[in-house]
Every structure is written in C-alpha cells, then in structure tokens.
Amino acid sequence: MTPEHWRLRRANDRLIGFKCRSCGWVSFPERRKTCKRCRAAPAQFEEIQLSPYGKVLSYVIQQRLPEEFESPLAVAVIELEEGARLYGHLVETSAEELHVGLEVEADYRVMYRDEGLNVYSYKFAPRRNVAHDPAD
Amino acid sequence: MTQPTNSLRGRVAIIGAGMIDFGELFSMSLEEMIEQAYLNALASVDKGLDAGEIEAAWLGTVYPAMGNTGLVLAHATGLFDIPVTRVENACATGSDAFRNASMAVAAGIYDVALVVGAEKMRDEPGGLIARSALKKLWLGRGVTMPAYFGLRATAYMERYGVGREGIAAVSVKNHANGVKYPHAHLRINCSLDEVLKAPYVSYPLGLYDCCPVTDGAAALLICRAELAQRYTDSPVYLLGSGLATDSFVRGGDLTSFKATQEAARQAYEMAGLGPEQINVAEIHDCFSITELISYEDLGFAPAGRGAELLEAGTVMLEGERPINPSGGLLSKGHPLGATGVAQLVELYEQLRGQAGAVQVKEPQFALQHNIGIGRWATGSVGCVHILGR
Ligand SMILES: [Zn+2]
Numbered sequence: 459m460t461p462e463h464w465r466l467r468r469a470n471d472r473l474i475g476f477k478c479r480s481c482g483w484v485s486f487p488e489r490r491k492t493c494k495r496c497r498a499a500p501a502q503f504e505e506i507q508l509s510p511y512g513k514v515l516s517y518v519i520q521q522r523l524p525e526e527f528e529s530p531l532a533v534a535v536i537e538l539e540e541g542a543r544l545y546g547h548l549v550e551t552s553a554e555e556l557h558v559g560l561e562v563e564a565d566y567r568v569m570y571r572d573e574g575l576n577v578y579s580y581k582f583a584p585r586r587n588v589a590h591d592p593a594d
Numbered sequence: 595m596t597q598p599t600n601s602l603r604g605r606v607a608i609i610g611a612g613m614i615d616f617g618e619l620f621s622m623s624l625e626e627m628i629e630q631a632y633l634n635a636l637a638s639v640d641k642g643l644d645a646g647e648i649e650a651a652w653l654g655t656v657y658p659a660m661g662n663t664g665l666v667l668a669h670a671t672g673l674f675d676i677p678v679t680r681v682e683n684a685c686a687t688g689s690d691a692f693r694n695a696s697m698a699v700a701a702g703i704y705d706v707a708l709v710v711g712a713e714k715m716r717d718e719p720g721g722l723i724a725r726s727a728l729k730k731l732w733l734g735r736g737v738t739m740p741a742y743f744g745l746r747a748t749a750y751m752e753r754y755g756v757g758r759e760g761i762a763a764v765s766v767k768n769h770a771n772g773v774k775y776p777h778a779h780l781r782i783n784c785s786l787d788e789v790l791k792a793p794y795v796s797y798p799l800g801l802y803d804c805c806p807v808t809d810g811a812a813a814l815l816i817c818r819a820e821l822a823q824r825y826t827d828s829p830v831y832l833l834g835s836g837l838a839t840d841s842f843v844r845g846g847d848l849t850s851f852k853a854t855q856e857a858a859r860q861a862y863e864m865a866g867l868g869p870e871q872i873n874v875a876e877i878h879d880c881f882s883i884t885e886l887i888s889y890e891d892l893g894f895a896p897a898g899r900g901a902e903l904l905e906a907g908t909v910m911l912e913g914e915r916p917i918n919p920s921g922g923l924l925s926k927g928h929p930l931g932a933t934g935v936a937q938l939v940e941l942y943e944q945l946r947g948q949a950g951a952v953q954v955k956e957p958q959f960a961l962q963h964n965i966g967i968g969r970w971a972t973g974s975v976g977c978v979h980i981l982g983r
Contacts, residue, residue, distance in 0.1 A: 483845070494844050516752075516848050518744035519797035523736065530797075533737055535745055535848065543843050545735045545970075553797075558752040569735075579735075 470579055473510060473564060475542050476503040484508070486542035510564035511585060512538040517548065517556050526570065536562060536582055550583040561585040601864050605700035607822035607829035608981070610639040610815035611942040613935075616779045616927040619809040624659050624714045627811035628670035631710060631932075635813035640826035643815060649704040650677045654691030654711040655931035656684075667710055682931075684966025685878065686837065686977035687711065688812070689934030693835050693977070695816060705818055711935030712811035715927075740796035740804050740881065742972040747798050747883040749848035754898035756886075758798055762789035763904040764882040765802045768918050771911055772925020774951040777936070779808045779927035789882075803882040808927020812936035830945045833867065833959070834980035836860030842971040849898070851965050853976030854891035858963075861978040862893075865959075869893030872980070873915060873957035874944050876937035878964045879922040888963060889917070892978070911952060919944065919952040934977065937962045945983050958983055 468474055476489035481496035486508065493501035517534040520527075532548040534556075548556070549567065562582040569579040612634025614627055622630075636643060653667040660666045664680035667673065683690040688711025695707045737745075747761060766786050772778035784802050792801040815825075822829035838856035846852055862868055869892055877892065879885035889900035894915065903909045909917040920926055920940045923933060941960040943949045960981045968974035 485843075494841060516745040516749035518737075518741045518748060518799075519794070520736075520738060520741050520744075521794045521796060522740070523738065527736055531736070533735065533741060533745075535842070541845070543845075545737055547735060558749060 473508040473538075473580065475506050475508045475540060477506050477540070478503055482541075484540045484542040486538075486544060506540065508542055509539040510580075512536045512562055512564075512582070514556070514558055514560040514562060515543070516558055519553060532556065534562070534582065546580060546582040548583070549581045555584060602696055602700050602835050603833050603864050603866070604831050605819050606696045606816055606832040607819045608814055608816050608832070608938070608942050609822055609825040609829055610635045610643060611813070611939040612636070612638050613777055613812035613932070613939045614810065615777045616808050616810035616929065616932075616936070618716050618779075620716065622809070624712060625666055625670040627714070627809065628653075628667060628710050628712045628813075631712065631811035631813040632671045632708065635708070635815050639815060640828070641824065643706070643825055645671075645673065647706045648673060648676065648708050648815070649706055650695070650698060651679075651708040651710065652691040652695040653678065653680045653931075654682070654688035654709070654935060655680065655713055656682055656687050657713065659714070671708070673708065683977075684968040684975040685880065685928075685930060686934060686964040686966050686975045687931040688936070689938070689962065689964050689977040689979060690837060691931075692814060692816075692935060692938060692979070693837060696832055696835065699816055699818055702818065705821055707816050709814045709816065709935060710811065711813075711932040713929035713931040714809050715807050715929050716809050737970070738796060739967060740799050742967055743881040743883055744796040744799045746848055746887060746972065747881070750883060750887060751798060753847075753849050756898075756901055758790055759786060760901035760904075761798075761882045761886055762786055762803065763901065764879060764885045765789045765924055767904060767910060768879060768885070768922040768924040769802070771919055771952060772921025774911075775920045775926065776950070778921045778925045779806050780925045799881055799883065805880050805923040805928040808929050810927060810929035810932040810936060812932050812939045814935060814938055814942070828946050828983070830942050830981050830983060832979065833982045834861035834863070834865030834978070836864070836976075836978045838976045840973055840976070841969065842973060850887060851891050851973040851976060853973055854888060854963065854965050854978070855976075857976040857978040858892050861961075861980050865980040865982075867959060867980060872959050872961045874919065874941065874954045875915070875917050875961040875963065876920060876922070876940055877917055877961070879918060879924050880928050882924065884965060885918070885922065888965065892961065892963060911954070916954045919949065919954055934962065934964050938979065938981070941981055945981060
C-alpha cells in the first residue's frame, strides 16, 4: 500500500509548485497537463520553488474534531507570495492575534504518525521580524 | 410559443410532488424512505397517474446504496425494466437528477419521468465531521464542513464589517419558518441571543449556524409540457436551469461563490427573467453564512449587503420576497441527495397555493438553489432552477 502522502511528497516536503507559462497561475500541490485558470490544454508548466511566506485569506477555529486532532485547531486558507492557495494549520498564535491579512511563514512540523513513523508537513506561524540563525 | 432549441424553458411540467417528514429516521431504511416519497408524489397528482406511465427514473443520492447505481430506486418502487440512472453531484445531487430528467423529457425521449432524491445520513454516527482525516494531507488537512463555510464567514465578516449577529439573523428567520413547516426536522424557535451564545462548532459558526444531520427523501413527477393538462389543471413549469463548477484554487475572493453566480446567469437567461421578478426562493443555507452570500450571488442584494434584506424584512415569510419559507436546510435538514428535490417539492406547492402555514402570497416565479462542497473546498458546484405557473 502506498500512503497517500507519498505521491505528493516532493511538493509537500519542499513546497514545489508549478506555474502555467500561458497565464501565470500557480498549481500546488498537483501539476497536471491542463491549466485550471486559462484552460490551456496541454499547458506548459514550469517548476518553481514556492516561498514559505504568505498571508491569511481567512481562518476558522475548529472545536469539534475527530480524536486524532488536537482541538481547538486554527486552520487558515493561506495564499503564498506566488499566488498558490492552500489550507494550513496555524501554530504559535492566539485567537486575538488572528486576522485576515496576517503575514505567516511555513515551518515543518510533525503532522501525524503513520505506522510508527513521523510524517512531517508544513504548518504556519505568524511571521516574526526575527532573523533566523543559520545554525538553527 | 417558439423556443430556442437549446432551451428548457416551458418544455417540462411538474405534475406531482411528494416528500417524507425529514428527521432522524432510524426506523426507516433508504428503500422505505424512497418508497414513501414516491407514493406521496403519485398520490399528489390531481387527476391521477398510473405507475405504468412512468418511462424513466433518476435517483439523486451521494452515499452509495447497492453500489453506485440507481437500483435502490427500482427496488423501492417496483419500477424495473425502465431506465433508472443514479446522479451524484455534491450538494446539488438532487437538483442535478431533476435537471437530467428534465433534459430527457424536454428532448422528447420520455413523456413522463420520476425524480427521487434521498439520503440516509444518520446511520453514520460521526456524521460528516468524522470524515475529516489528518492523514489525508491534501484533503484539506482535516477541514470539516462547518470549517469550509466558517472560512467564508470570517472572510465575509472582515471584508464587509458584518458582525456575527448579521449572519445569525438568517438562522433566527429560518428556524421560525421551520416551526410552521410540517416536514422540517428541527421545529424549534431560536432567538438571536441563543444563536450567538451557542457553543462554537467552528469559529465563527456556532451550533445554530449549522444545519442538523438528517435523513430524508423527496420525489417529483414530470412530463412534457404539452401533456401536463392530462394530469393536472395547475402544473408548474420549468423555466430555467443552470449548473456550474468552480475551485477556490483558481483564485477569486472568498466572499462569494462564482459557481452560484454562473449557474444563476444561465438560469435567468434561459428563463428570460431577472432576480427582481422572483417572488419566492428556496436557497442553500447549510450554514447561515451560505444564505447571506447567496442573496448576493443570486442578485437579490449587492455584494456585502445581504444582511440588509433581513433587517428590512424583505426575505421574511410576510416580506416582499420570502426566502426559505420551509425553514431551509437549517431547520428542515440537509439529506444531501434529497435536499434539492425537497426544495422543488416545496416550491411546487408554493406556486400552486398549497403550502399551508408557510404559503407566500400568490407567487408567480420561484427560484431554487444549491451550492456544494467538492474536492476539499466549498463553492465547487452551483445549481439554480427557476419555476413558474
Ligand atoms: Zn494558465
């Protein structure tokens, strides 16, 4: 059995996106052979490294969730700088701090354990104006 | 009356409509629910209709029953041998079953057809929330149904400066209507204060902002318009139909649903009508915010000003353009496949003056609407129908 995360692991692990050469739309995580915005078929996509920075387009604080989740859980629709949209769990923040337009940055955290192994994925924390120590 | 050949306008008549009381129907199987809705629709035909006259049937249901086929309808009704087709299209499942049946009848392939929408929701104890799975990284990372719409609510509130009370007014109105509607699941009033103080399901949406988990079934009998008088002196005609898809990954704002706007454009154009001519509507209110946004997408209010229709009383049962006189999904419940068909059943009764305690004053044109979740986002499927006397 191939875990579902395996097929898209590159996009997930490294935030790789695909940009349509006709209209500039960014596909994340998937790249297929057609463009969802301009209908180019076949479309020419170029691989791009997405930035870890983005902003909150909207958010919710989920209270009722299956047991495997920690709740309450803040989830946002994030738009990365290149325009790709994704759902992301928010960490290191509070309900008071959350708002539409909040600048965030992706960080890799354990999302769940699968057959004893940690599966990492991106989560988002508010972007702090602190320079990262390269030794981190 | 000449028609463009690509239009459904005026070609199809509804001649019978029936549903069962929605609720937690643990004592009824899916088949029994379909059977009863079918019998109620047959019994509603003014001049009678023999089961042998039904030439084809469509079933709208989301969860597979007897596999992904329409067989459960044949078993429930005894309508074997004729074509039975199962349709699934997110929250527009029942509406799309009606749309497909209408296209076949309009094309002259069949004289009389049956449409059934049905869903057994309560057999899954965790409901749809249990389907959120952390391990499905790409399936929205555990974003639940209330969260999909909560994300729209947050964006709407912040963009337009609308408070939770502006959204909650939808819930107060629809629960009040549901008390009067005999088929509704929740027949309870709730005050604005109760909506606002109820526990959060997914902030900013609380318990009363969410529709209940409900079992239900509904059925329609339709025929070619030329044959309608055979069955009733007061048929209801299909005037316009629209269906569209969208995805939030394409871009666009989170405060409207493009799929609704596009489906509405198709339906209004086909009917040759505009929103100002609609007298009554059953629109998708799976969550309170959905109805507010839909006022705007359907052209009843400008963007960001849907709440004014509630403040002015326009959409109240006694108002100028009542919306969701049945109590909507918030009271009636939202058994996915049954939802659209039940909305059409209610509007059929409204247009014929048979809606009892929730009857609107002599409506001429009615609008029905769904917006559905699909592929990890809401706003994915929009469907609109316009009916007239
Ligand atoms: Zn493109």
